[in-house]
Amino acid sequence: MVPVNYYVVLSAVLFGLGVIAFVVKRNIISIFMSIELMLNAVNLAFVAFSQAMGKLDGQVFVLFVIVVAAAEAAVGLGIIILIARNRQSLNVERVDVLKL
Amino acid sequence: MTFLNAHAELLITLVKIALLLFIVLTVNAYLTWFERKVVARMQSRWGPHRVGPYGLLQPAADGLKFLFKEDPTPEGVDRVVYYLAPLLALALSLTSLAVIPFGPEPLRFFGHDIYLSITPPDLNIGLLVLFAITALSVYGVALAGWSSNSKYPLLGGLRSSAQMVSYELALTLSVVGVLLMANSFNLKDIIVAQAQHPERGIFGWNIWPQIIGFLCFFTAAVAETNRVPFDLPEAESELVAGFHTEYASFKFAMFFIAEYTSMITVSCLCTILFFGGWLSPFPASWTFTHYLPSVILIPFGLWVIWSGIRYETIFGRVILPGLGTVIALLGLALAVFPGVNSFIQAPFWFLAKVFVFLFVYVWMRGTLPRFRYDQLMSFGWKLLLPVSIANVVVTSFVILLRSGWK
Amino acid sequence: MTPQLVIFFVLAALAVAGAISLIFQRHPIHSALSLIVVMVALAGLYLLMGAEFVAAVQIIVYGGAIMVLFVFVIMLLNAGAEERTSFSKLAGFAGVPLGMALTAFLAAAVARPAGAAQAPGNAAVLAPTRTISEMIFKDFVYPFELTSFLILVAIMGAIVLAARKGE
Numbered sequence: 077m078v079p080v081n082y083y084v085v086l087s088a089v090l091f092g093l094g095v096i097a098f099v100v101k102r103n104i105i106s107i108f109m110s111i112e113l114m115l116n117a118v119n120l121a122f123v124a125f126s127q128a129m130g131k132l133d134g135q136v137f138v139l140f141v142i143v144v145a146a147a148e149a150a151v152g153l154g155i156i157i158l159i160a161r162n163r164q165s166l167n168v169e170r171v172d173v174l175k176l
Numbered sequence: 177m178t179f180l181n182a183h184a185e186l187l188i189t190l191v192k193i194a195l196l197l198f199i200v201l202t203v204n205a206y207l208t209w210f211e212r213k214v215v216a217r218m219q220s221r222w223g224p225h226r227v228g229p230y231g232l233l234q235p236a237a238d239g240l241k242f243l244f245k246e247d248p249t250p251e252g253v254d255r256v257v258y259y260l261a262p263l264l265a266l267a268l269s270l271t272s273l274a275v276i277p278f279g280p281e282p283l284r285f286f287g288h289d290i291y292l293s294i295t296p297p298d299l300n301i302g303l304l305v306l307f308a309i310t311a312l313s314v315y316g317v318a319l320a321g322w323s324s325n326s327k328y329p330l331l332g333g334l335r336s337s338a339q340m341v342s343y344e345l346a347l348t349l350s351v352v353g354v355l356l357m358a359n360s361f362n363l364k365d366i367i368v369a370q371a372q373h374p375e376r377g378i379f380g381w382n383i384w385p386q387i388i389g390f391l392c393f394f395t396a397a398v399a400e401t402n403r404v405p406f407d408l409p410e411a412e413s414e415l416v417a418g419f420h421t422e423y424a425s426f427k428f429a430m431f432f433i434a435e436y437t438s439m440i441t442v443s444c445l446c447t448i449l450f451f452g453g454w455l456s457p458f459p460a461s462w463t464f465t466h467y468l469p470s471v472i473l474i475p476f477g478l479w480v481i482w483s484g485i486r487y488e489t490i491f492g493r494v495i496l497p498g499l500g501t502v503i504a505l506l507g508l509a510l511a512v513f514p515g516v517n518s519f520i521q522a523p524f525w526f527l528a529k530v531f532v533f534l535f536v537y538v539w540m541r542g543t544l545p546r547f548r549y550d551q552l553m554s555f556g557w558k559l560l561l562p563v564s565i566a567n568v569v570v571t572s573f574v575i576l577l578r579s580g581w582k
Numbered sequence: 583m584t585p586q587l588v589i590f591f592v593l594a595a596l597a598v599a600g601a602i603s604l605i606f607q608r609h610p611i612h613s614a615l616s617l618i619v620v621m622v623a624l625a626g627l628y629l630l631m632g633a634e635f636v637a638a639v640q641i642i643v644y645g646g647a648i649m650v651l652f653v654f655v656i657m658l659l660n661a662g663a664e665e666r667t668s669f670s671k672l673a674g675f676a677g678v679p680l681g682m683a684l685t686a687f688l689a690a691a692v693a694r695p696a697g698a699a700q701a702p703g704n705a706a707v708l709a710p711t712r713t714i715s716e717m718i719f720k721d722f723v724y725p726f727e728l729t730s731f732l733i734l735v736a737i738m739g740a741i742v743l744a745a746r747k748g749e
């Protein structure tokens with residue numbers, strides 16, 4: 077059996093890599109994908125703890141996280157499409173003034 | 177010898193994988209021959225009948241052509257994605273065959289049990305694995321269209337992947353009725369649930385209570401595999417050739433094999449879910465029907481011998497009687513040895529039903545016109561999805577009423 | 583070195599490689615493909631832990647629907663490779679080291695061996711689909727109905743946002 081702290085360390089590493097990607101990337105869609113990476117890392121931690129404690133609440137919560145991530149991705153990508161139409165650019169450095 | 181015994185599971189699985197790949201690729205090749213022959217006969221013409229006796233070597237000729245044809249890479253494509261897309265499509269459709277059980281009982285071989293499926297029969301999420309692979313196969317099409325750096329493939333790829341994503345919902349929902357009746361995602365349990373009353377034979381299959389579910393599933397599956405009448409995004413007379421326009425010999429062959437393999441997978445799934453899988457349509461007490469495989473194979477073998485003797489070319493006069501003899505002897509072997517006879521029943525019925533579904537696929541190709549894209553999308557969202565949901569609701573109500581509102 | 587440990591390391595290496603590739607790829611479609619690799623590796627890890635239903639849902643929903651949405655949007659918007667502007671130097675100097683420090687801190691905080699809760703038998707016996715679905719529909723039925731509202735709102739929002747003017 078793989079000890080549970082191996083999974084949690086992997087989850088922490090993936091979360092940290094998601095944070096680095098969020099900070100480094102300049103494309104809006106890539107930044108959005110780094111958010112999905114962070115959510116996945118958290119899901120991994122949930123399932124690891126659910127296995128360690130022997131209860132299934134963690135896995136049920138993972139299902140809810142996946143559903144919420146799906147809803148958020150849909151609305152977020154709609155917003156990104158609007159931004160791209162208005163600014164003709166997907167670079168976050170061009171979207172830094174509130175006024176058009 | 178002890179090395180073989182210690183790693184027996186792994187070696188058996190590897191041999192099964194190699195065997196299944198070989199069989200599936202051969203069946204794919206002869207499925208193309210079958211399709212061309214049947215569609216041709218429906219259009220009152222011969223099919224392939226020059227290359228080898230009755231055109232039976234046509235797939236070999238096609239395969240050689242694909243291997244030796246020039247394979248140009250267009251300029252400006254995204255190399256990684258361009259090479260990845262057909263690989264992904266082919267790998268995914270071949271992987272989906274790993275969870276399909278071809279028979280219930282294992283072969284006993286030197287003390288090891290060899291089950292007739294690559295994954296062990298207690299895989300509790302067999303059906304979900306198939307849906308997961310179906311969901312991932314959208315990428316093969318979308319990435320192929322995008323990476324070709326050209327207008328028509330991009331449009332074809334986007335349309336095709338939008339179609340696949342839309343019909344995926346109806347596909348998964350139309351199966352929920354069967355799952356409610358079988359109480360498990362395991363494919364073997366679904367077949368066993370249809371065998372609860374062995375005396376009913378064909379009337380115990382899932383097709384009778386789930387006829388609407390079957391029609392929704394089959395329609396959605398045909399749309400998922402991009403076949404007629406839903407093949408607008410890849411038809412020859414429409415968007416040039418859709419998402420695989422810029423793909424030449426071998427990569428196009430990979431898409432081709434992926435499409436036919438997913439046809440085979442869908443046919444297997446239809447038989448497992450709705451038509452009783454490996455169950456015989458006759459009641460279990462009619463044991464004389466166990467000789468049916470032999471009764472079919474022996475006359476067929478004799479007919480092949482007879483028509484081969486009078487064939488035009490010398491090659492045909494040699495090959496066809498040989499083939500016919502092999503078939504007839506196989507039929508005889510099935511009848512004579514009782515152990516083989518009882519073992520071969522389940523795979524025989526399974527393969528016969530899969531063959532019927534493949535014939536229905538080819539039949540539709542020869543007969544039906546294709547949908548326009550907006551008709552296709554409105555059919556998927558406005559008709560098929562509500563009907564699948566209604567099927568789920570009605571099935572759950574009936575099950576609840578039958579168990580007395582407990 | 584049990585086979586499970588080997589499989590864990592292979593899948594973990596694949597996930598981390600996918601995440602690093604997400605950071606270093608310039609074109610968003612390559613980042614999307616790397617993220618799909620991460621998700622499939624995580625689904626493999628869920629299977630290793632015995633959470634088979636969650637693994638299947640991860641591939642079907644995350645890998646087969648959400649990432650398809652990302653790939654569609656990247657194709658529709660014709661996103662090109664990123665350009666490197668001078669403003670991103672700040673992120674390089676301050677952001678990346680801080681991010682790595684955060685990662686190291688988190689990893690060190692959770693790397694202590696757990697006390698008694700180490701490896702309680704085969705979790706696949708505990709996690710059949712039936713038990714999970716009973717929990718969803720009995721204990722968690724209220725959040726479940728709320729998520730259905732959430733999805734409805736998200737669908738309406740996405741349609742309103744992406745519709746062109748005048749339709």
